[in-house]
Amino acid sequence: MLHALSLGLVLYCLWLLLSGYFEVLLLSLGGLSVIAIVWIAHRMDVIDHEGHPIHLTARAFLYWPWLTAEIVKSNIDVAKVIIQRKMPISPSVIEVKATQGTELGQVIFANSITLTPGTVTIAIDRDIMVVHALTREAAEGLQTGVMDGRVTAMEAHKGPYARSRTGPEGGAG
C-alpha cells in the first residue's frame, strides 16, 4: 500500500513537471491517469520493494555523490588510456564477490560497476560478479572491495526482503 501511494505520488510529480500545465481540468485528468496506471501496475503485481525501493531513498542520497566522484575519476583514467599513442590496456576478466543480501543490492552493485568506465559486469553467478576490466588498475581498484562495501552498507536492513541465505552481518546502515 505504501509502495502504491509512493508510486502514485512520484508519477504525479513526474507528470506535473513534464507537462508544466497548472489548470484544474488538466490536473484532474493527470490525477485520473495516475490512478489508472497505479491500478494497472497493482494488477500486474509489479509494485514492490524492487521496482520501487523507497526503503533505500535516504541512504541512496549518501551513495550517489560518492558514486559520482568515482565515475568522474575512472572516466579521466580511461580517457587518458584511450588518447595515449600506445594505448596501455590490459583487458582482463576478473571475478568479484558481491556481499549484498538482496537481489536489488546486487543489481545496484552490478550497475555501479558498469557505470564506472573501465569495468563492465558481464555476468553474475549467485554472488560472484564476472567483470571485464580494461586496465589492471581498474581491476585492482574494484578488487579492493570498497564499492562492494558501500553498496552493502547502503542496502543494509533487517527487513523482509533478504534472500534465502543469511544476509550480511550488520553493515553501517
Place this chain on the structure above:
Amino acid sequence: MEMLLDAISWLLILVGSVFLVVGGIGVVRLPDMFARMHGAGIIDTLGAGAVLIGLIFQAGLNIVSVKLVLIVVFILFTSPTTTHALARAALNGGVRPRVEAPPEDAPTGGGGESSKT
C-alpha cells in the same frame, strides 16, 4: 553572477564534448567488443552527463532544467542495463573477451552461468 553561470556552463559543455570525442575515439581504437564498451561508457556517463549539466546551468531554475535533470537520471539508470544486455548477447552469441593478462581466474565461459539476470 550571470557571467559566472555562463562560464561554468560553457566549461561543463566543453569538458563534456571533449569526453564525447574521446569516447568516440575509444570506440574506434579499442581492440575488441568488450573493450569498446568501456569507450561507450565514457560517452554515457561523463560525456552526456557534463553536457546536460552544462545545459542545466544555461536553462536556469525552471521546468526545462527539471526535464534536463530527469534526462540525466534516466540515462544513468538505463545505460548500464543496455550494457548488460549487450554483454550477455555477445557472450551467448559466442564472443569471448580478448584477455591479455594470464587468465588465472577467468570464467569457464557462457554455458555455465546461471540465467538469473
